[in-house]
Amino acid sequence: MSSRELVNSTTTLRPTKAYPGRILALVALAVCATVIGPPATASAAADPSIVTTETGTVQGVVAADRRTFSGIPYAAPPIGALRWKPPQPAPAWAGIRDAGEPGAPCAQPNVPSSSEDCLYLNVTTPPVSKGTRLPVLVWIHGGSLTTGAGSYYPATRLLAAGPILLVTVNYRLGALGFLAHPALDDGAAKSGAYGFADQTAALRWVRRNIAAFGGDPGNVTLAGESAGGGSTCAQLVSPAAAGLFQRAIIQSAPCVNATALPWWRPLAQSESLGLRAAATFGCADAATAAACLRKVPVATLLAAATPSSQIAFPPGIGGDVLPEDPGVAVSSGRFNRVPVIHGGTRDEHRLFVALQELSSGRPMSADDYTTMLRTTFGTDSGAILARYPLSRFGSPSLAAATVLTDAGWSCPALRTEQAFAKWVPTFAYEFADANAPVFAGTESVSFPQAAYHAAELQYLFAGPVFPDVLSPQQTRLSQQMVRYWVRFTTTGTLAGAGSPAWPRFSPGSTQVLSLAPGAGGIKGADLSAAHNCAFWARYP
Secondary structure, three states, rough: OHHHHHHHHHHHHEEEOOOOOOOOOOOOOOOOOOEEOOOHHHHHHHHOOEEEEEOOEEEEOOOOEEEEEEEOOOOOOOOOOHHHOOOOOOOOOOOOEEEOOOOOOOOOOOEEEOOHHHHHHEEOOOOOOOOOOOEEEEEEEEOOOOOHHHHHHOHHHHHEEEEEEEEEEEEOHHHHHHHHHHHHOOOOOOOOOHHHHHHHHHHHHHHHHHHOOOOOEEEEEEEEEEEHHHHHHHHHHHHHHOOOEEEEEEOOOOOOOOOOOOOOHHHHHHHHHHHHHHOOOOOOOOHHHHHHOOOOOOOHHHHHOOOOOOOOOOOEEEOOEEOOHHHHHHHOOOOOOEEEEEEEEEOHHHHHHHHHHHOOOOOHHHHHHHHHHHHHHHHHHHHHHHHHHHOOOOHHHHHHHHHHHHHHHHHHHHHHHHHHOOOEEEEEEEEEEOOOOEOOOOOOOOOOOOOOOOOOOHHEEEEEEOOOOOHHHHHHHHHHHHHHHHHHHHHHOOOOOOOOOOOOOOOOOOEEEOEEEEEOEEEEHHHHHHHHHHOOOOOO
């Protein structure tokens, strides 16, 4: 199973602590917003459930501690002639639009959504008074740029930590969001990054509209995990996103040396994949390819992105959306310079090895381990086996997970943090709860998953997708983490009562803040020593 497939798989799982069960698909709320009622009136404008945006008035849901506005269109439906086009302005509507339910998730496998009409966002606010200008956190969901939806991330934990607004965003996924093909190019706007362009359009919508909800358009933090973190890397280097956010939080998505991950590829590679995909869709003729591709059924496009397929759709580097490899840009200082939180989980790749074990129906063998090393590292595999001998680990699965965590996640994360720190205030962390609740269906694997990829999300969000199954000590850690995230969103700093100090990261440092429960669980840790980064520097 490739890293793309493994990262994609995380969005089909739910955390659990005590109950068994098979791996569950995320349930998408796919009720599209509709226009209802008469035009807004002056008296309606005083209703806290009603807000007027640039394209019309919306009515959300008001509770004692929050207002939620769901399914707000931030761009026109990218259907028909707008498939594989940059996002266009959302059409206006008359009357009051029901914003009580999320819009459809963008078309993706494994959930009941094949909708291309999906460019919606959700806004959650605390109670606000007239003239309020609260900080805004814009969350980009993960899912290997193939699955997920903004509505899966409720504001419950974050709003409890401080008065901020949370905006969660849908963006085009898979082939519909990232297919690169020369026939789809439009001048300087090279194809293959439509999903990133959607995210930028959502940020522009926030700039123009968030004040109506009580938010400060000049105090926006962009954040995301996994593919959402990779998207945040992309927005940091996109000229189109310059000035649209003032801070960034990147979780489990190294921007530097990210070649093992599917966040982006040179445009020529992406277009080669796109040409091959077009041929399988019956659209090999260059003269008619664009029109032909726009007629391919959504189900056919989704099938091309399933884990069993060899066709993937990494965004292409080139043009005005993603002009440069984000790793090169960050290392060289050519990015939108804002303060950054960057980090990951201590045992990132254990989840992926667990999923591979479940898929194959057995744990890895010693032969599997050596084969993986040869396949992944070629002539360097002997030196890596000597550094990571099976005798050091409880099983071949643990050995493989450790190698791939160190080489593919943690050491690239350290290089990313050192690169950012040369140019902007940087705060580095590693989530390290060895007993984090595991995803339902993975309890039976042969090794402990510890602080696996995406484990920290349940400490920041709670709801249908992330059930609250944390212990008292883990709940305390969750409270400390959301305070850090909210403080950073509010002021760009991390000092404050109730949480240990989080020092600013320096360019030559290897010390990050380790986040774990219990007394003394939040403390400094040497990321390089823990993950053999001096060794891996010889094998980039």
